[in-house]
Amino acid sequence: xxxxxxxxxxxxxxxxxxLVIHPLSICWAKAKQLLPKGFPKNKLKTMDPAxxxxxxxxxxxxxxxxxxxxTSVAIDVQTYRLTVTGKVTRPLSLSYDQILRYPSxxxxxxxxxxxxxxxxxxxxxxxxxxxLQEARIKKGAQYxxxxxAGEKSVRIPVEMIRQKKIFLAYRVNGVPLPRKHGFPxxxxxxxxxxxxxxxxxxxxxVS
Numbered sequence: 001x002x003x004x005x006x007x008x009x010x011x012x013x014x015x016x017x018x019l020v021i022h023p024l025s026i027c028w029a030k031a032k033q034l035l036p037k038g039f040p041k042n043k044l045k046t047m048d049p050a051x052x053x054x055x056x057x058x059x060x061x062x063x064x065x066x067x068x069x070x071t072s073v074a075i076d077v078q079t080y081r082l083t084v085t086g087k088v089t090r091p092l093s094l095s096y097d098q099i100l101r102y103p104s105x106x107x108x109x110x111x112x113x114x115x116x117x118x119x120x121x122x123x124x125x126x127x128x129x130x131x132l133q134e135a136r137i138k139k140g141a142q143y144x145x146x147x148x149a150g151e152k153s154v155r156i157p158v159e160m161i162r163q164k165k166i167f168l169a170y171r172v173n174g175v176p177l178p179r180k181h182g183f184p185x186x187x188x189x190x191x192x193x194x195x196x197x198x199x200x201x202x203x204x205x206v207s
Contacts (some may be wrong), residue, residue, distance in 0.1 A: 035185075038205035044118040050191035054110040057120045062173050066117030071180035073149040075199045080184055086145075086206035088135035088154045096184050099170065102126040108121075116126040123188045125169035128161050131204065143207045146187050154187065165190035168201055 014097070016156065034055040035044070051140045084092040084167060104124055111119040144161060146168075147153045156166060168185045170177050177183045182199025189196045 010115065026142045034105060041081075041118060045112055045115060047112065049110050049193065052110060053110065054120055057110070059108065059122055059173065060118075060120050062121075062175065062178070065119050065121070065172075066113065068113050068116065068194055069152065069199060070150050073165065074179070075149075075184060075202075077184055078201070082185065082202055082204070084131050084135045084204045084206070087138040087141040088132070088206055089136070089138060090133065090136045092135050096170075099126055099168075099185070102130055105191075106168060107167075109165055109188050109190050111188075111194045111197055119194075121172050122174065123167075123169040124171035124174075125167045125185070125188065126168045128204070131168075132158075132161070132180050132206065135206070137206055141206045145203075145205040146198050146201055147203040147205065148182070148187075148198040149202070152198050152200075154192075154196045154198050155187070156189075184195070 017080070033051055034053040035057055036057070037056045037058060042056075044052075051077055080096050082092070082094045084094075103126070105127055106122060106124040108120065108122050108155060111121065128146075141158055144156045144158060145153055146156065155158075160166065165188065167188050170183075172181065177186055182197075182201070185201040187196070187198040187201055204207045
């Protein structure tokens with residue numbers, strides 16, 4: 001039988017339990033390391049981007065950007081199309097000019113090719129979630145495959161796209177994306193190594 005004392009005691013215990021458990025659950029989340037301005041580049045290229053808070057790092061000049069993978073793919077912007085297909089109710093086929101008319105975002109995101117180089121660049125482009133919203137992604141879709149030249153592809157969970165800085169860049173450091181860095185579109189993929197930053201993107205497939 002519930003008495004007033006028992007009710008108060010039980011309620012107080014529940015409240016204290018929530019106050020104790022909740023902070024601990026937050027502490028279990030992995031915290032990123034805030035790197036200082038001037039952090040050595042030779043150390044940065046050996047680190048995991050998912051462990052790094054890059055807010056204090058300098059923006060690297062474009063002429064110091066390293067490259068990996070294909071660098072000379074020539075795409076005619078007049079005939080170029082970005083397609084969004086798969087589990088969508090409204091497939092898209094977008095010209096370069098149409099892509100530029102979408103709301104843009106600019107983010108400083110760190111790219112690391114392990115043991116080779118690191119790039120802290122200011123990338124501008126269109127968010128994948130905006131494209132998926134336009135294409136009306138179907139209920140139950142789980143993955144988004146971003147495909148580029150040379151059969152390069154990366155698979156991204158749909159939930160991750162909503163949570164991270166994952167978008168298609170067409171400018172870097174305020175200038176149009178150079179050919180060797182993936183013109184007309186390059187995937188910017190926060191917390192992932194450069195091997196996942198697909199260049200020359202021309203297809204997005206939802207599954």
